Amino acid sequence: MDNWTFGWTLALIGAGGTMLVLWILSLLILLIRKVFPYQPDASAEKKG
């Protein structure tokens, strides 16, 4: 494989792959936030 084919392939897949992985991660963060929503500490509420 010549240097240019190597370079362009790695640059395009690398940049695209990084963007894709991080975009999916952002969706996963939204998903886990929905699955495990924040709940105020119940014991603190009782004391209050």
Next chain:
Amino acid sequence: MESALVSGIHGLFLGVLSLGLEHVIMILIGSLLLYLGIVRGYEPLLLVPIGFGAILVNIPLSEMMDEGGFIRFFYDAGVRTEIFPLLIFLGIGAMTDFQPLLENPKIILLGAAGQFGIFITLLLALAVGFDKLDAVAVSIIGACDGPTAIYVSSKFAPHLLGAVSVAAYSYMALVPLIQPPIMQALTTEKERMIVMGVVRQPISKTTKIMFPIIVTVFASILAPKGAPLIGTIMFGNLMKECGAVDRLKRASENEITNIVTLLLGLCIGATMEADKFLRGETLLVLALGFIAISLDTVVGVLFGKLMCLLTGGKINPLIGAAGISAFPMSARVVQAQGQKYNKRNHLLMHAMSANAGGQIGSVIAAAVMLSVLQGMGIVG
């Protein structure tokens, strides 16, 4: 008796007789790194041991990096095996708070844009004549992340390790000087004055614990060659967030990181032997490293402008500059620039989100690169 005396005296002066101009230049370069670290306060934890290592290895006949030499022992044990950068990642994970990113996950995309300098620099490095794996090692300076740069360059181009590491850490320290002119050149005054709303999204402890586990499993499956990088930083973060292993967390962020930083710095300095460092190639590495980090900022800010456009002007493009791994330095630069044009503008938390995204982004970019290289059959 007379010949023994002569031999003895000759032995005493052997070091002096072996001292060449190249050794003197390298000792001066090591001293410059010490000056930058001690007097100017630029990344002292790394530049001080690197500078001293560079001085030690360039003392003629010191045999520091010869088989069985004092520093060679640590180099073989920690750098050649890639263990040291991974242990540093453990500490970084234990020290990093991903809460701002969890509050505002779309900002993580800026952390991807902030890595594009790596890939553009790869093409530039190939254009100026570096071979494939050397170009990969040089371009990784654009990750703006010392341990990632060391991990990748020690794997693919150990002869460039000294130049790549010095470039990565020096330019990270110079982020407050490198970024502002680029940010100003690429944004209008109106854009710089955009006030971003406060994002206050409470995050549950379970989410904080699940985050490093999910990132590790998901990203490592997609880019298995990067599993050691992703796994160590996320394991460190899991120890921080779970609250069950406080002693291990404290050991990771203090003792382990300190010891490894010391030895890693000495080892990197010791790769700066005159015959390997004093080459035109080193100047090219330094120049390309500068270009890589500048390009990260350029693409980050341009991506910030795109997000600004798509959100109807709700995102200040300046935060795009924080999509690199220099944490929290570039977030502070963004805050300072924002305040320069609008005193009521507090971009710090948004910039911290982008900066945390940049930390994950640099590791993911390296992981993706390693996996693509494997897929292309360039590495085993």
